[in-house]
Amino acid sequence: MKPYAFGVDIGGTTIKMGFFDTEGKFLDKWEITTRTENNGEKVLPDIARSIKKKLKENELTLDDLEGVGIGVPGPVLSGGIVDQCVNLGWGVIDVRKELSSLLDGVYVTVGNDANVAALGEQWNGGGKGHDNVVMVTLGTGVGGGIIIGGKILAGSHGAAGEIGHMKVRDNETAVCGCGKKGCLEQYGSATGVVRLAHLALDANPAAETPLRGLDPLTAKDVFDYAKTGDEFSLSVIDTVGKMLGEAIAHITCVVDPDVIVIGGGVSRAGQILLDAVEKYYKPAAFHASRNTDFKLAVLGNDAGMYGAVRMILNK
Amino acid sequence: MKPYAFGVDIGGTTIKMGFFDTEGKFLDKWEITTRTENNGEKVLPDIARSIKKKLKENELTLDDLEGVGIGVPGPVLSGGIVDQCVNLGWGVIDVRKELSSLLDGVYVTVGNDANVAALGEQWNGGGKGHDNVVMVTLGTGVGGGIIIGGKILAGSHGAAGEIGHMKVRDNETAVCGCGKKGCLEQYGSATGVVRLAHLALDANPAAETPLRGLDPLTAKDVFDYAKTGDEFSLSVIDTVGKMLGEAIAHITCVVDPDVIVIGGGVSRAGQILLDAVEKYYKPAAFHASRNTDFKLAVLGNDAGMYGAVRMILNK
Numbered sequence: 001m002k003p004y005a006f007g008v009d010i011g012g013t014t015i016k017m018g019f020f021d022t023e024g025k026f027l028d029k030w031e032i033t034t035r036t037e038n039n040g041e042k043v044l045p046d047i048a049r050s051i052k053k054k055l056k057e058n059e060l061t062l063d064d065l066e067g068v069g070i071g072v073p074g075p076v077l078s079g080g081i082v083d084q085c086v087n088l089g090w091g092v093i094d095v096r097k098e099l100s101s102l103l104d105g106v107y108v109t110v111g112n113d114a115n116v117a118a119l120g121e122q123w124n125g126g127g128k129g130h131d132n133v134v135m136v137t138l139g140t141g142v143g144g145g146i147i148i149g150g151k152i153l154a155g156s157h158g159a160a161g162e163i164g165h166m167k168v169r170d171n172e173t174a175v176c177g178c179g180k181k182g183c184l185e186q187y188g189s190a191t192g193v194v195r196l197a198h199l200a201l202d203a204n205p206a207a208e209t210p211l212r213g214l215d216p217l218t219a220k221d222v223f224d225y226a227k228t229g230d231e232f233s234l235s236v237i238d239t240v241g242k243m244l245g246e247a248i249a250h251i252t253c254v255v256d257p258d259v260i261v262i263g264g265g266v267s268r269a270g271q272i273l274l275d276a277v278e279k280y281y282k283p284a285a286f287h288a289s290r291n292t293d294f295k296l297a298v299l300g301n302d303a304g305m306y307g308a309v310r311m312i313l314n315k
Numbered sequence: 316m317k318p319y320a321f322g323v324d325i326g327g328t329t330i331k332m333g334f335f336d337t338e339g340k341f342l343d344k345w346e347i348t349t350r351t352e353n354n355g356e357k358v359l360p361d362i363a364r365s366i367k368k369k370l371k372e373n374e375l376t377l378d379d380l381e382g383v384g385i386g387v388p389g390p391v392l393s394g395g396i397v398d399q400c401v402n403l404g405w406g407v408i409d410v411r412k413e414l415s416s417l418l419d420g421v422y423v424t425v426g427n428d429a430n431v432a433a434l435g436e437q438w439n440g441g442g443k444g445h446d447n448v449v450m451v452t453l454g455t456g457v458g459g460g461i462i463i464g465g466k467i468l469a470g471s472h473g474a475a476g477e478i479g480h481m482k483v484r485d486n487e488t489a490v491c492g493c494g495k496k497g498c499l500e501q502y503g504s505a506t507g508v509v510r511l512a513h514l515a516l517d518a519n520p521a522a523e524t525p526l527r528g529l530d531p532l533t534a535k536d537v538f539d540y541a542k543t544g545d546e547f548s549l550s551v552i553d554t555v556g557k558m559l560g561e562a563i564a565h566i567t568c569v570v571d572p573d574v575i576v577i578g579g580g581v582s583r584a585g586q587i588l589l590d591a592v593e594k595y596y597k598p599a600a601f602h603a604s605r606n607t608d609f610k611l612a613v614l615g616n617d618a619g620m621y622g623a624v625r626m627i628l629n630k
């Protein structure tokens with residue numbers, strides 16, 4: 001194995017670049033801007049240029065590279081074909097081939113960003129020491145990643161781990177971003193927490209709570225007031241916990257992981273979130289999986305960069 | 316690889332024995348009785364004796380064996396430790412080690428029977444030609460098996476594929492065999508179909524249907540009358556389809572398989588079952604997995620024997 005590798009996490013506004021040796025030691029990280037104009041045609045050339053520059057700074061060449069791992073915000077089919085990244089303006093792109101040709105044939109591999117972040121957390125974060133990890137990412141939406149035997153489970157259509165779109169409620173009238181009604185994302189994401197709080201405020205006009213009148217009302221507000229003992233906020237968090245806990249019980253009936261890692265912005269609420277989720281997880285889970293550990297993610301925004309390079313180190 | 320292998324499927328009343336060459340060609344099959352007395356202490360010696368006898372008939376010895384694969388009706392932990400097979404009277408048993416020592420050190424591997432049957436269907440049945448298969452077995456209970464990359468996903472506690480115990484209904488008052496309320500098994504198994512039919516008959520005393528007065532009323536009756544157009548039976552099957560279809564949509568959000576194989580006694584109902592399941596699967600599924608194929612299992616009771624030997628051929 002050659003001595004160095006890069007892990008790259010492409011987001012809609014910035015691209016996170018990580019430089020590692022192939023022992024897995026982190027060496028350096030930095031960010032570049034995601035230039036989405038002209039259908040994102042500059043994204044891969046910008047990454048290639050940034051990699052070459054970093055190598056030159058370190059008096060290295062492309063020959064010193066084992067490979068470059070990339071996480072992208074969209075579905076990745078087998079063979080590394082990316083099938084539309086709306087946030088980047090990309091249509092169908094063969095990222096492996098295009099980036100490799102910009103880097104004189106260096107090995108490139110690509111994964112979906114949520115899956116790659118899950119691999120990062122499994123390797124070096126909340127799931128460290130475990131081969132089989134389910135990661136649940138609670139951000140603007142609800143994402144997920146399934147790691148089996150230390151590898152990403154991508155799925156037949158790049159849709160493994162799309163747990164935000166499990167239909168968990170029958171009588172929902174609001175429409176999810178995916179077009180369905182009753183998706184987990186409508187309750188368990190930051191947006192979902194805010195939505196549930198507003199619904200509860202409207203449904204209980206007489207209820208007194210410090211949440212009333214907040215503009216904007218954020219998911220963090222709901223968790224913060226719940227921590228101070230506000231019953232109204234606690235009740236919203238209880239609903240969030242039920243939706244997430246029972247959905248995670250479904251997931252463990254399917255893959256029975258060693259550990260469940262909860263990440264994303266909402267997870268910064270910490271123990272109060274885990275407690276609400278586990279309250280509903282345990283009675284819904286199959287008995288063999290009832291005591292599976294829940295952990296908080298620890299790598300934050302670096303998870304994707306770690307997971308991306310791990311795809312190279314563990315190929 | 317040595318030239319021969321056995322696939323063995325241990326059930327509560329009979330043990331199905333399969334003799335194969337290591338090219339995967341089926342050579343012979345037969346059954347022996349499962350002797351469960353004295354905590355099932357005769358089960359493994361009976362299997363060893365039967366294998367030796369078959370070898371002798373064919374003028375072969377244990378040296379000609381690549382290995383013996385075993386499916387058991389209970390959870391299998393990593394390393395092949397079986398953790399209680401209630402139907403056999405077994406406690407915690409190291410099946411790999413015990414059977415191997417009865418066969419002069421021949422390689423033995425062991426899997427849960429539902430998982431092993433799923434592997435059989437993936438290799439040579441409804442999932443043939445696909446590496447990633449979810450099998451749903453609708454028998455007395457609801458079982459399942461998850462095959463990823465042509466291998467069984469066993470899970471951290473031997474509980475991967477325990478999809479019969481996904482909690483799919485909130486307001487259930489009846490208790491599942493596992494102790495929870497609202498498990499998929501309470502609606503999608505043969506027992507579940509009968510239970511739903513009786514509940515509907517009791518709830519609608521004026522409804523006229525040929526199901527009324529049948530004693531016993533079987534799942535096959537419900538499907539048979541549904542096929543003749545009986546609205547009451549069709550409505551029961553519709554509920555069964557909803558519970559199964561939406562649960563399978565959860566599963567595909569997690570593992571996104573190439574194909575879903577439906578087996579077990581209830582699956583003999585055929586297309587009417589698949590239609591009822593797909594009616595609710597498609598609107599609940601994530602769009603990328605919406606058109607994933609449903610297939611009926613084809614190996615019937617031989618699936619376990621095929622899957623058991625496959626663990627040897629594909630180790």
